[in-house]
Amino acid sequence: MRIGELGQAAGVDVETIRFYEKSGLLPAPARSQNGYRTYGSMHLECLAFIRHCRALDIPLNEVQRLLEFIEQPNADCGDIDQLIDTQLAKVRARLKSLKALEKQLSSLRGRCGANHIASECGILHELVAAAHKEACVCHGHFEPRTLAT
Amino acid sequence: MRIGELGQAAGVDVETIRFYEKSGLLPAPARSQNGYRTYGSMHLECLAFIRHCRALDIPLNEVQRLLEFIEQPNADCGDIDQLIDTQLAKVRARLKSLKALEKQLSSLRGRCGANHIASECGILHELVAAAHKEACVCHGHFEPRTLAT
DNA sequence: CTTGACCCTGTAGTAGCTACAGGGTTTCTA
DNA sequence: TAGAAACCCTGTAGCTACTACAGGGTCAAG
Numbered sequence: 586m587r588i589g590e591l592g593q594a595a596g597v598d599v600e601t602i603r604f605y606e607k608s609g610l611l612p613a614p615a616r617s618q619n620g621y622r623t624y625g626s627m628h629l630e631c632l633a634f635i636r637h638c639r640a641l642d643i644p645l646n647e648v649q650r651l652l653e654f655i656e657q658p659n660a661d662c663g664d665i666d667q668l669i670d671t672q673l674a675k676v677r678a679r680l681k682s683l684k685a686l687e688k689q690l691s692s693l694r695g696r697c698g699a700n701h702i703a704s705e706c707g708i709l710h711e712l713v714a715a716a717h718k719e720a721c722v723c724h725g726h727f728e729p730r731t732l733a734t
Numbered sequence: 735m736r737i738g739e740l741g742q743a744a745g746v747d748v749e750t751i752r753f754y755e756k757s758g759l760l761p762a763p764a765r766s767q768n769g770y771r772t773y774g775s776m777h778l779e780c781l782a783f784i785r786h787c788r789a790l791d792i793p794l795n796e797v798q799r800l801l802e803f804i805e806q807p808n809a810d811c812g813d814i815d816q817l818i819d820t821q822l823a824k825v826r827a828r829l830k831s832l833k834a835l836e837k838q839l840s841s842l843r844g845r846c847g848a849n850h851i852a853s854e855c856g857i858l859h860e861l862v863a864a865a866h867k868e869a870c871v872c873h874g875h876f877e878p879r880t881l882a883t
Numbered sequence: 884c885t886t887g888a889c890c891c892t893g894t895a896g897t898a899g900c901t902a903c904a905g906g907g908t909t910t911c912t913a
Numbered sequence: 914t915a916g917a918a919a920c921c922c923t924g925t926a927g928c929t930a931c932t933a934c935a936g937g938g939t940c941a942a943g
Contacts, residue, residue, distance in 0.1 A: 634865035716783035
């Protein structure tokens with residue numbers, strides 16, 4: 586099948602398919618006489634594998650490694666456990682920081698309940714006040730990245 | 735103070751500071767004779783404001799708008815509520831999808847508890863099996879993006 | 884024959900930084 | 914004083930994972 590059909594079958598953009606091929610994830614397929622790519626079911630399964638791993642937020646370079654493991658059934662798979670553990674840790678860390686963020690935003694949201702002009706906006710006041718505290722060098726540094734990963 | 739001092743005071747990279755100036759968020763400061771930037775406390779507060787909003791995952795274009803509101807105290811601030819609401823909704827959606835992701839990864843992790851070769855890896859088997867199901871066109875499409883936002 | 888859909892390669896853009904490259908200025912130490 | 918290291922400048926490029934052109938070729942249907 587041609588690339589459009591593959592895309593339809595896997596629910597993936599043709600441009601994404603070409604991207605994966607260029608990235609080395611998806612093997613380059615045979616070409617027909619007019620230069621069009623020609624795919625079989627093996628490519629469809631490979632593409633589905635990639636998309637499934639992406640759904641698990643696994644970075645492309647790690648998906649690459651998993652694909653290599655499939656190619657080499659006798660390789661040691663300790664790294665696969667590690668990979669999933671790493672993903673799990675990342676997800677948990679993000680959950681934690683997002684919960685803190687939700688809490689803060691909710692609190693901030695509670696500061697303004699009705700339309701009025703900017704000078705009376707509780708949200709703005711709070712943001713400015715927070716910045717003022719942070720800009721006071723005797724209070725140390727607020728590390729924003731830590732919170733919002 | 736010079737850019738390095740400002741960066742130290744706010745806990746921000748000098749390159750990020752230049753980036754913010756270029757992006758129009760941070761006003762361009764005066765320059766000394768040698769071309770070095772010269773900052774005062776107003777810049778420090780502005781920078782702290784930006785970083786605080788970033789910590790709340792507010793996109794830079796929205797931070798820009800908030801800064802404009804501060805400049806125009808008589809402007810209507812209905813949009814600020816909207817902005818925080820939008821952020822809250824985004825955070826909640828992400829929390830939801832990450833929880834589902836954590837659940838899936840935990841389940842997947844449970845499939846492999848000890849070191850063995852790749853052909854015996856429960857994780858790999860599960861990933862391949864999932865891809866096989868997905869690659870079967872009669873089962874419809876699995877939309878990965880929906881899950882992993 | 885024409886038109887629209889599909890295909891091709893290569894380039895560029897997204898968001899928010901971060902890291903050079905190449906060169907000028909300042910500060911400190913020997 | 915000289916030299917080295919730290920700091921400063923502008924401009925460019927890279928990261929991740931796509932996504933969207935631009936410009937041109939191919940195919941199928943009307």
